[in-house]
Amino acid sequence: MEYVLKIVNLAVSRRERTQLIPVLNDINFFVEKGELFCLVGESGSGKTTLALSIMRLLPKSFVVTSGEILLNGQNILNVNEQSIRSIRGKDISIIFQDPGAYLDPLFTVGVHLQEALHGTTEDKNQLITKTLKDVGLEPEIQLVYPHQISGGQQQRVMIAMALINNPSIIIADEPTTALDVLTTRQIINLLSKIREKYHPAIFFITHDLELAMSIGIRIGIMYKGHIVEIFRPDREKPLHPYSGILLGNIDKKYFNEKIPVSSQTDINDWCPFFEKCPEREQKCQKKIPFIWRDSLTGIRCIKHGRNHQM
Amino acid sequence: MKNFFQRLKNHSKLAFFSFWFLVIFYIVSFLADILAPYHFDYQFRDKPYHPPTKIHFFDTQGNFHIRPFVYNTVVDDPVFRSYREDTSKIYPIKFFVDGPERKILFFFKTKKYLFGVDKPAGIFLFGTDTYGRDIFSRLLYGGRISLSISIAGVIISFTLGMITGGIAGYFGGIIDQILMRLVEILMVFPSFYLMLSLRAMFPLNLSSIQVYLLIVLILSLIGWAGLARIIRGMVLSIKEEDYVLAAKSLGLSHWRILIFHILPNTFSYTITALTISVPGYIIGEAALSLLGLGIQEPYPSWGNILSSTIGNLRVLGDAPWLLLAGFFIFVVLINFNLLGDALRNVLDPKNW
Amino acid sequence: MKKLILKRLLHLIPMLIGMSFVSFIIIQSSPGDYFAQMKMNPEISPETIQQMRTSFGLDKPVIVQYFYWLKNLVRFDFGVSFAYHIPVRTLIKFRLKNTLCLAIFSLFLSWLIAIPLAVLAGYKENSFTDRFLSMLAYISISLPSFFVALLFVYFISKTAVLPLGGTRSIFDINAGTFVIFADYMKHLLVPGIVLCFVNTGWIFRLMRNNFVETFNNPYILAAWARGLPARSVIFKHTLRNAMNPMFTILGMEIGTILNGAALTEIICGWPGMGSLILEAVLSHDLYLVMGSLVISSFLLIIGNLIGDILIAFFDPRIRIT
Numbered sequence: 001m002e003y004v005l006k007i008v009n010l011a012v013s014r015r016e017r018t019q020l021i022p023v024l025n026d027i028n029f030f031v032e033k034g035e036l037f038c039l040v041g042e043s044g045s046g047k048t049t050l051a052l053s054i055m056r057l058l059p060k061s062f063v064v065t066s067g068e069i070l071l072n073g074q075n076i077l078n079v080n081e082q083s084i085r086s087i088r089g090k091d092i093s094i095i096f097q098d099p100g101a102y103l104d105p106l107f108t109v110g111v112h113l114q115e116a117l118h119g120t121t122e123d124k125n126q127l128i129t130k131t132l133k134d135v136g137l138e139p140e141i142q143l144v145y146p147h148q149i150s151g152g153q154q155q156r157v158m159i160a161m162a163l164i165n166n167p168s169i170i171i172a173d174e175p176t177t178a179l180d181v182l183t184t185r186q187i188i189n190l191l192s193k194i195r196e197k198y199h200p201a202i203f204f205i206t207h208d209l210e211l212a213m214s215i216g217i218r219i220g221i222m223y224k225g226h227i228v229e230i231f232r233p234d235r236e237k238p239l240h241p242y243s244g245i246l247l248g249n250i251d252k253k254y255f256n257e258k259i260p261v262s263s264q265t266d267i268n269d270w271c272p273f274f275e276k277c278p279e280r281e282q283k284c285q286k287k288i289p290f291i292w293r294d295s296l297t298g299i300r301c302i303k304h305g306r307n308h309q310m
Numbered sequence: 311m312k313n314f315f316q317r318l319k320n321h322s323k324l325a326f327f328s329f330w331f332l333v334i335f336y337i338v339s340f341l342a343d344i345l346a347p348y349h350f351d352y353q354f355r356d357k358p359y360h361p362p363t364k365i366h367f368f369d370t371q372g373n374f375h376i377r378p379f380v381y382n383t384v385v386d387d388p389v390f391r392s393y394r395e396d397t398s399k400i401y402p403i404k405f406f407v408d409g410p411e412r413k414i415l416f417f418f419k420t421k422k423y424l425f426g427v428d429k430p431a432g433i434f435l436f437g438t439d440t441y442g443r444d445i446f447s448r449l450l451y452g453g454r455i456s457l458s459i460s461i462a463g464v465i466i467s468f469t470l471g472m473i474t475g476g477i478a479g480y481f482g483g484i485i486d487q488i489l490m491r492l493v494e495i496l497m498v499f500p501s502f503y504l505m506l507s508l509r510a511m512f513p514l515n516l517s518s519i520q521v522y523l524l525i526v527l528i529l530s531l532i533g534w535a536g537l538a539r540i541i542r543g544m545v546l547s548i549k550e551e552d553y554v555l556a557a558k559s560l561g562l563s564h565w566r567i568l569i570f571h572i573l574p575n576t577f578s579y580t581i582t583a584l585t586i587s588v589p590g591y592i593i594g595e596a597a598l599s600l601l602g603l604g605i606q607e608p609y610p611s612w613g614n615i616l617s618s619t620i621g622n623l624r625v626l627g628d629a630p631w632l633l634l635a636g637f638f639i640f641v642v643l644i645n646f647n648l649l650g651d652a653l654r655n656v657l658d659p660k661n662w
Numbered sequence: 663m664k665k666l667i668l669k670r671l672l673h674l675i676p677m678l679i680g681m682s683f684v685s686f687i688i689i690q691s692s693p694g695d696y697f698a699q700m701k702m703n704p705e706i707s708p709e710t711i712q713q714m715r716t717s718f719g720l721d722k723p724v725i726v727q728y729f730y731w732l733k734n735l736v737r738f739d740f741g742v743s744f745a746y747h748i749p750v751r752t753l754i755k756f757r758l759k760n761t762l763c764l765a766i767f768s769l770f771l772s773w774l775i776a777i778p779l780a781v782l783a784g785y786k787e788n789s790f791t792d793r794f795l796s797m798l799a800y801i802s803i804s805l806p807s808f809f810v811a812l813l814f815v816y817f818i819s820k821t822a823v824l825p826l827g828g829t830r831s832i833f834d835i836n837a838g839t840f841v842i843f844a845d846y847m848k849h850l851l852v853p854g855i856v857l858c859f860v861n862t863g864w865i866f867r868l869m870r871n872n873f874v875e876t877f878n879n880p881y882i883l884a885a886w887a888r889g890l891p892a893r894s895v896i897f898k899h900t901l902r903n904a905m906n907p908m909f910t911i912l913g914m915e916i917g918t919i920l921n922g923a924a925l926t927e928i929i930c931g932w933p934g935m936g937s938l939i940l941e942a943v944l945s946h947d948l949y950l951v952m953g954s955l956v957i958s959s960f961l962l963i964i965g966n967l968i969g970d971i972l973i974a975f976f977d978p979r980i981r982i983t
Binding site: 491492494495496498499500501502503504506507508509510511512514589593596597600601602603616619620621623626627630633636637639640643644646647648 | 688801804812920928
């Protein structure tokens with residue numbers, strides 16, 4: 001088994017005045033070579049923070065408090081600024097949510113693509129034309145400014161930029177959220193076509209579990225900065241109560257009222273879903289580790305984790 | 311309100327300090343009648359361009375005096391206007407001294423001033439001008455004129471700007487077109503040139519109260535246009551809000567909606583704009599008075615205290631303390647700027 | 663682009679008409695009958711009076727006079743100065759040259775200083791450098807131009823390192839062009855530095871805030887994500903985008919710097935438009951006041967136009983719609 005991306009015990013905090021507020025906790029997962037890994041979570045669950053930590057592009061107010069991010073075996077948290085720049089865009093690239101905002105309005109599409117291209121022996125123009133063809137755009141689009149093309153075309157340009165150096169992994173941070181239904185379909189198809197042709201691993205971030213179930217090989221569910229479950233949609237059903245709620249299987253209104261939420265200081269260490277969990281029990285009031293079922297899937301829940309192990 | 315001060319304090323200690331500094335500064339200048347040792351018009355004929363008086367604690371024998379004192383001065387060299395201290399007699403600084411009656415803000419009478427010394431000695435904290443008038447006293451009295459002109463000007467032009475901008479934005483159509491063209495045309499003139507041209511519309515020799523009102527009028531006429539345009543823009547977007555539509559469907563009159571439901575929503579912007587624009591009015595008044603087109607002698611303003619230094623290198627060289635008026639303007643301006651900047655952040659709904 | 667400029671130029675026409683009308687109203691409402699006053703003045707020849715009467719229609723109704731005046735305005739004929747007895751145009755031409763030299767010199771200088779410092783401060787947001795420079799900018803903004811001018815004049819009068827007042831001190835006819843130019847620049851230095859001192863703070867603050875705002879934009883994040891070097895992200899992407907609104911400011915400044923320049927000119931004794939209009943107001947020389955007002959607003963309009971054209975030139979979102 002070959003990992004493209006492996007994250008070990010990652011924790012990230014946000015600095016607010018003198019306090020450190022945890023944003024990501026105990027993140028452990030990996031993306032295999034050529035895999036399509038989906039990360040699903042509500043807004044504010046820390047998905048984008050995770051994506052930016054992997055790119056090492058966190059805003060200044062964020063600090064990585066522990067852990068390792070291994071990209072092709074190399075811990076990118078340890079490399080210097082110079083080397084991370086040669087890694088960004090070349091070995092790992094990213095596609096963002098709202099493509100219009102992520103393209104510099106003063107420069108043509110061509111300039112963007114030229115910039116994205118890291119040192120290569122091939123003919124630059126030929127490579128750009130080829131990549132544009134791969135994402136379904138004409139070479140003439142190079143002469144055009146970002147505001148002159150549609151959102152779908154802008155996202156294709158972003159994908160072309162991400163693809164141009166043939167990276168081993170592409171992070172797609174909600175690439176379809178700002179687009180309409182039809183364009184979303186087209187972009188998803190484009191991504192799977194690209195995966196068939198060039199076999200990059202794709203780390204796909206979305207808030208739409210249904211979309212993730214339809215495309216992902218494995219799915220990670222994120223809640224309040226924790227990964228609560230990792231499963232394969234075509235092999236097994238998700239077991240975590242939160243996954244159930246996301247899928248609409250469990251009535252959200254039902255709560256186990258017998259166990260009230262006490263406002264104790266150590267509540268931060270409890271199961272992150274405790275407050276809203278329909279199946280919570282007294283024994284959930286403690287730190288819950290992520291339990292791997294097998295080498296690929298796992299869950300952060302005492303009840304279902306145990307069940308599985310037995 | 312308390313919440314507001316707390317937010318201001320949390321946002322910037324410096325701005326909070328600026329706020330109280332300005333409050334105190336205004337109070338001080340309005341109490342000039344008590345605080346100034348001399349009336350703005352009182353002349354020491356034998357002491358023109360007197361440098362700031364030295365305040366002593368030790369006499370010539372080296373004895374320490376718990377109460378600070380000054381010496382009387384006599385002219386040493388009339389050509390170079392240098393003064394020599396006459397150390398034969400000490401004049402202790404007295405607090406709450408009696409003197410000729412003055413009226414505080416036209417109403418209350420006072421005979422007591424904060425401090426002073428016995429004649430013939432004088433206490434000139436900031437020196438004297440060409441007529442031997444105490445600059446410190448004139449700065450306090452001048453502050454009253456300069457600061458009140460700026461406040462009056464700001465209030466008038468903001469009222470004008472709110473009304474015009476509100477009407478143009480709310481009613482739209484032809485009224486909007488006409489008002490906004492008018493605003494655009496007014497904004498085409500560089501303000502200094504417009505100010506002087508407007509001043510040229512009136513005779514140069516006016517009574518002091520007329521000049522005072524004229525300056526307020528000119529400054530507010532120049533200032534309202536920019537605000538009206540911004541208020542119009544805000545009203546345009548606010549009038550599409552749901553609660554305005556609801557008010558309309560309730561059958562409230564246009565004026566009621568405009569005055570009670572729309573304009574109050576522009577207040578957080580206008581208070582910031584008001585604070586930021588006060589410096590412009592202070593500079594405007596100072597500029598006019600500085601050029602001899604504003605407040606006339608013997609009345610002091612921060613501008614006309616400076617005016618004797620213009621084009622007269624000798625005066626400037628002999629009495630650089632006259633420049634303190636400029637320093638006063640600077641201090642008030644920097645506090646307004648600091649406060650205005652902080653208010654912009656504190657009152658911005660985005661930052662709540 | 664051409665269409666845009668043409669549209670802006672057409673937009674100017676009502677502005678110019680409105681501006682000239684307001685100027686005319688201001689002067690007309692001034693007290694006193696100047697035509698009568700002019701006739702009483704023995705220094706003005708009857709021929710001049712006759713000429714002004716016919717070209718400005720001075721015995722016609724006020725509204726007709728406006729059109730006479732407007733007709734002359736188009737030909738840049740502002741009438742004759744009562745105080746100087748020469749055409750207002752001649753006076754303004756000489757003074758305008760000086761004012762423009764002063765304005766452009768100080769604009770150039772202050773932008774040259776402010777922009778690099780603003781980029782430095784913006785890049786190191788909230789650092790000591792940033793705080794220190796921002797504090798200096800606050801001081802610069804809060805210093806009235808006349809106060810700085812007076813302080814400078816005081817300093818120069820004590821040290822005499824630079825000439826003060828006028829535009830030249832070499833009156834030798836045989837002096838070479840370069841010598842005369844150098845002399846002119848030397849005289850320009852005092853008012854120029856004063857004006858620059860006051861202006862730099864504004865430009866610094868605007869640019870610094872633009873830079874910080876641009877630097878936090880998503881497309882800058884995307885530029886980093888592409889693996890671009892810091893040099894390219896800062897100077898190519900952030901600086902270009904942060905400079906964009908500054909072009910509008912530059913256009914506006916051409917007009918607004920006239921305000922600061924006027925007082926500086928008067929205090930430093932630089933013979934420009936500011937001191938001209940002051941003299942005109944003090945001597946009630948109305949045609950001169952009117953001419954100065956019209957020309958100064960004309961400069962402001964031209965400045966705004968230049969700003970509009972510049973931003974259209976540099977911003978494809980406006981240029982290509």
